[in-house]
Amino acid sequence: MYVNYETFEDADRHAHALSGWDQRYDQVGEGVFRSTVKQVSAGGVQVFQESANVRVVQRGQLPPGRATFGLALSGGAPFSFQGVKVDQSALIFSDGAEEFLLHTPPHMSLLGIAVDTDLLESLADVQGFDFPRDAHAQQVLSIPAAAGARVGRRIVEAVEAALARPLEHVGPDAERRFANTVTESILELLMFHVPDREDRLTHACRSEIVQRSHELVLSRPEQPVSVMDLCVALRVSRRTIQNSFQSVTQMNPVAYLRAVRLAQVRRLLIATSQQEVPVREAAMRWGFSNLGHFASDYKSHFGELPSQTLRAR
Incomplete structure (x- = not known):
């Protein structure tokens, strides 16, 4: 398990700190840049919670071989992903290795989640869940705001627990629990785009x-x-x-x-x-x-x- 927490005063240093991501951040808002990144990687799942005080444009390429999700936790205005508005009633969903463009507002907090595609599909299959293979084509999926907030809190709590007690999260069983918590949470939101059986x-x-x-x-x-x-x-x-x-x-x-x-x-x-x-x-x-x-x-x-x-x- 990889666990890390850093603070930054430069947007590019912040961008380079995200393990496995090919991207750059341009600070377009005025002011002294202040940001934090909390990261946990385990069992085929990477989660990072990032925050920044000024407006930033993020661009680059998503990690290959992974389904990538974004969940807005807070911000002074809505986010914009590939030209589509993103707020707490929306979930970003993109396939691996795609080019992306994300405008983040001032005073933002965002969850980024990358899950190995095979893992996501296998867990969905275990649950009898018809994985919406074409959902990522929409890139921004509508979700109930309350569900998004609930899932966001659950994932943030899992990240905070790993940061606070890293020794308790060492080993395959602990990594599996972390990965399952995150993946189940994402599947819970994707279920809003699967017809009821x-x-x-x-x-x-x-x-x-x-x-x-x-x-x-x-x-x-x-x-x-x-x-x-x-x-x-x-x-x-x-x-x-x-x-x-x-x-x-x-x-x-x-x-x-x-x-x-x-x-x-x-x-x-x-x-x-x-x-x-x-x-x-x-x-x-x-x-x-x-x-x-x-x-x-x-x-x-x-x-x-x-x-x-x-x-x-």
């Missing part, structure tokens, strides 16, 4: 999918199960997973699976003393590696902090 599953079939998902979580206590993991293990699409959970539990699968793990932690805390199993160890046993996030989720779910749960004597 008729879902003829009975309620009993959907209940079985939820039950088997629940059992999979219990069988892998130290490894949080992702939606992608469910798709692979149960051999069903992401949409089938989501529809099944919504129908049976009225919850999305991520929230449900997290709740299952939280319940196991609470059961363990109640059954043991602090001396036997400290809160941190109980959380780690069920895949909660960030104690701060765990405590917040626990309180939100049970109405008390884990330290306030009555322990065995």
